[in-house]
Amino acid sequence: xxxxxxxxxxxxxxxxxxxxxxxxxxxxxxxxxxxxxxxxxxxxxxxxxxxxxxxxxxxxxxxxxxxxxxxxxxxxxxxxxxxxxxxxxxxxxxxxxxxxxxxxxxxxxxxxxx
Amino acid sequence: xxxxxxxxxxxxxxxxxxxxxxxxxxxxxxxxxxxxxxxxxxxxxxxxxxxxxxxxxxxxxxxxxxxxxxxxxxxxxxxxxxxxxxxxxxxxxxxxxxxxxxxxxxxxxxxxxx
Numbered sequence: 001x002x003x004x005x006x007x008x009x010x011x012x013x014x015x016x017x018x019x020x021x022x023x024x025x026x027x028x029x030x031x032x033x034x035x036x037x038x039x040x041x042x043x044x045x046x047x048x049x050x051x052x053x054x055x056x057x058x059x060x061x062x063x064x065x066x067x068x069x070x071x072x073x074x075x076x077x078x079x080x081x082x083x084x085x086x087x088x089x090x091x092x093x094x095x096x097x098x099x100x101x102x103x104x105x106x107x108x109x110x111x112x113x114x
Numbered sequence: 115x116x117x118x119x120x121x122x123x124x125x126x127x128x129x130x131x132x133x134x135x136x137x138x139x140x141x142x143x144x145x146x147x148x149x150x151x152x153x154x155x156x157x158x159x160x161x162x163x164x165x166x167x168x169x170x171x172x173x174x175x176x177x178x179x180x181x182x183x184x185x186x187x188x189x190x191x192x193x194x195x196x197x198x199x200x201x202x203x204x205x206x207x208x209x210x211x212x213x214x215x216x217x218x219x220x221x222x223x224x225x226x227x228x
Contacts (some may be wrong), residue, residue: 042221092158101145101146101163101207103160107157108157
């Protein structure tokens with residue numbers, strides 16, 4: 001079974017802290033994605049990566065950065081957490097091309113910034 | 115930009131009924147379409163993936179269809195059960211040179227009443 005694992009299910013951080021959200025996949029997928037999900041707004045893409053050290057901004061990259069030093073790991077960094085970054089964060093991965101481009105998601109991280 | 119719409123936003127049915135969830139998208143140049151299920155507070159679970167060249171996919175009591183030219187997909191659930199209660203999301207994948215981005219609908223919240 002494909003596994004996408006996010007490091008924490010629940011996280012509480014203080015305003016101004018630097019926050020790291022980690023995501024690891026075990027299927028050798030090229031593509032990895034970070035989304036946030038908020039009621040009424042659906043899933044919004046923050047950043048995605050198509051290869052090691054390669055990244056592209058999504059729809060809402062402000063206040064976030066990412067790191068992909070190894071193929072299996074994609075980290076989302078909140079440089080200085082703010083209360084409006086309280087949200088559910090979802091990581092996903094998939095192959096880039098071919099017949100088997102199904103996307104797989106992690107279990108989500110519920111982040112609360114106080 | 116690709117817009118994905120799911121109607122209705124919420125649906126409540128008695129156990130045993132067959133039901134159809136709808137997904138529409140504005141740009142027919144898609145790579146594939148995927149249906150997901152999301153339980154409260156959890157990540158997304160992949161249900162069915164339809165490639166752009168396919169018309170439908172089946173898995174157990176689920177059948178998904180795709181009409182690319184009209185920008186529509188349906189998810190048919192036969193003989194609904196209380197355990198089917200969840201939010202169902204569709205996502206289309208747009209081809210690109212890098213990440214083949216996903217575009218998500220905001221979901222249909224399904225309640226199956228025992």
